[in-house]
Amino acid sequence: EIVLTQSPGTLSLSPGERATLSCRASQSVSSTYLAWYQQKPGQAPRLLIYSASNRATGIPDRFSGSGSGTDFTLTISRLEPEDFAVYYCQQYGRSPWTFGQGTKVEIK
């Protein structure tokens, strides 16, 4: 099983600042089969990024993903008030699929 470790656990930032979230895999993720999701309290997760760097439909371009192999990054270039949420990475290159434990982006 591929274990995904996200860091930091919590990121305290102000609106307008840049957020950099990390996701590290215990083994190489096949063909960059990695996704990022955003989840707000009481809501279902929402797909932001797939294949490590492709934005899903309707996702603003302030969200970007990068990385390959075992190291992946989600960057939010300028935080908007609606971006404060929990973010999860997920690998789907090898079964069982696995999620990281999440990074909470909170208002400083």
Added chain:
Amino acid sequence: QVQLVESGGGLVKPGGSLRLSCEASGFTFSDYYMSWIRQAPGKGLEWVSYISSSSTVIYDADSVKGRFTISRDNARKSLYLQMDSLRDEDTAVYYCARVKVPHYLADGMDVWGQGTTVTVSS
């Protein structure tokens, strides 16, 4: 519009059973891999199971293997999760989700239901 609606959650005693349903609308359900994901109270996301568009490919997480069974009825546009031998640690919100690209397993999950809550307690 494209939508998934789960139902069937509730309170059940340890050792009991429950069947969750997920009804799809707004897209050709029979073209897509589908999955169940759960989230225990205050915890992160845990993938549970996936099934191919024609039910020929199924994979379960070790934590539910032998106890949970995923299935689908394409004519009814519905996905199911039969949960047997339930344990306290199965308490969670259960989401169904669609894999983004038709007939393809390796992609993100782009449509999610609102979730249904399962509580296992005596």
